[in-house]
Amino acid sequence: xxxxxxxxxxxxxxxxxxxxxxxxxxxxxxxxxxxxxxxxxxxxxxxxxxxxxxxxxxxxxxxxxxxxxxxxxxxxxxxxxxxxxxxxxxxxxxxxxxxxxxxxxxxxxxxxxxxxxxxxxxxxxxxxxxxxxxxxxxxxxxxxxxxxxxxxxxxxxxxxxxxxxxx
Amino acid sequence: xxxxxxxxxxxxxxxxxxxxxxxxxxxxxxxxxxxxxxxxxxxxxxxxxxxxxxxxxxxxxxxxxxxxxxxxxxxxxxxxxxxxxxxxxxxxxxxxxxxxxxxxxxxxxxxxxxxxxxxxxxxxxxxxxxxxxxxxxxxxxxxxxxxxxxxxxxxxxxxxxxxxxxxxxxxxxxxxxxxxxxxxxxxxxxxxxxxxxxxxxxxxxxxxxxxxxxxxxxxxxxxxxxxxxxxxxxxxxxxxxxxxxxxxxxxxxxxxxxxxxxxxxxxxxxxxxxxxxxxxxxxxxxxx
Numbered sequence: 001x002x003x004x005x006x007x008x009x010x011x012x013x014x015x016x017x018x019x020x021x022x023x024x025x026x027x028x029x030x031x032x033x034x035x036x037x038x039x040x041x042x043x044x045x046x047x048x049x050x051x052x053x054x055x056x057x058x059x060x061x062x063x064x065x066x067x068x069x070x071x072x073x074x075x076x077x078x079x080x081x082x083x084x085x086x087x088x089x090x091x092x093x094x095x096x097x098x099x100x101x102x103x104x105x106x107x108x109x110x111x112x113x114x115x116x117x118x119x120x121x122x123x124x125x126x127x128x129x130x131x132x133x134x135x136x137x138x139x140x141x142x143x144x145x146x147x148x149x150x151x152x153x154x155x156x157x158x159x160x161x162x163x164x165x166x167x
Numbered sequence: 168x169x170x171x172x173x174x175x176x177x178x179x180x181x182x183x184x185x186x187x188x189x190x191x192x193x194x195x196x197x198x199x200x201x202x203x204x205x206x207x208x209x210x211x212x213x214x215x216x217x218x219x220x221x222x223x224x225x226x227x228x229x230x231x232x233x234x235x236x237x238x239x240x241x242x243x244x245x246x247x248x249x250x251x252x253x254x255x256x257x258x259x260x261x262x263x264x265x266x267x268x269x270x271x272x273x274x275x276x277x278x279x280x281x282x283x284x285x286x287x288x289x290x291x292x293x294x295x296x297x298x299x300x301x302x303x304x305x306x307x308x309x310x311x312x313x314x315x316x317x318x319x320x321x322x323x324x325x326x327x328x329x330x331x332x333x334x335x336x337x338x339x340x341x342x343x344x345x346x347x348x349x350x351x352x353x354x355x356x357x358x359x360x361x362x363x364x365x366x367x368x369x370x371x372x373x374x375x376x377x378x379x380x381x382x383x384x385x386x387x388x389x390x391x392x393x394x395x396x397x398x399x400x401x402x403x404x405x406x407x408x409x410x411x412x413x414x415x416x417x418x419x420x421x422x423x424x425x426x427x428x429x430x431x432x433x434x435x436x437x438x439x440x441x442x443x444x445x446x447x448x449x450x451x452x453x454x455x
Binding site: 003004005030031060061062063064071072073075077078101103104108109110112113114116130131132133134136138164165166167 | 283284285286287288289290315317347348349352353354370380381382383384386404405406407408409410411412415416417419445447449451
């Protein structure tokens, strides 16, 4: 029987890469948590997430974020991926911390997830972003892919996937 | 040495009969319950010493397998040196300067388990007819608590509900909270003081037709919950996303329980009607 909170897999990039993927995720936990610490060569681009390599228009999200001068909210509906970064400017100077919690990922309902994305650069360009997302699929999530439409994740990027089990 | 026939109707849980014993030897103990010692390598063995023998009585507990022992003069006895994940049973004997009794019957089987930093304490499920879910008898052995919720309100509307939290059945004006949230496309910030509960929101969807497969999620952290010198701080992150603005919301909340008692029970209420019967709330303990 797996422990209550344990790492399933971890990856550290030895060279820059455009995608980070966790696949063959066992269905033996209740929730998943993914922690990603990265710098990247993107400029004003978004990091995106897809589950099960599903590119159908099944993703939606509500976000609340701040750039330092205002609080902003927006929404995406019927997207082909989940957009998990909203900052402006380059992000290859300071690390970004992304946490992703997926609830009942192997259950038979649509998949709800919470994400935070934090980056600070001791000046303009830092941001704090929070998201709630929905993947309108009742299939178990067996893979998670982070990717960017342009640019890549820097060498040294780390990502760890944890499984959380309830009583 | 004179041998004295002694009548004892309670030895070894047998039906009353005469037992020949040498005067002065201790009687065989009656085994009780063996319980995990909580550190992965020890078990606490309870027993009843049924002795009128002479002198100081020393009890020895013996494990099977492994033959690990622990000694003491009263119940319970701790047996250490065990292996986490291995099932053991235990027997106890009594001894004095004249010799030892026979070993007791074997105890229940117990498996010591090494505690981890993040442990599941309990999980509760909505009933569809109650607004409140309560966790009680929460052990004080952790540093922090975390609640992880996947749920929804049974109220039939395209809307979202807040959550209300109380501790130890305390009401009155013992709570306050601040919320930053987006609801129906608008950003709000509010604060509540001297309330009868921690009011956090919004993040749990209600139940309009056609959305039975969609639930809201929440992570609620309660820091230093077992402290008897600090008030208790709560942090919540919750959200509902339905692919429609009207019942999509995301909220960040802080809360305060102005009470220095250790938290031993938590009640979580959904605001509008009842917890949906597929809602689950899992309580975890986090060690410091």
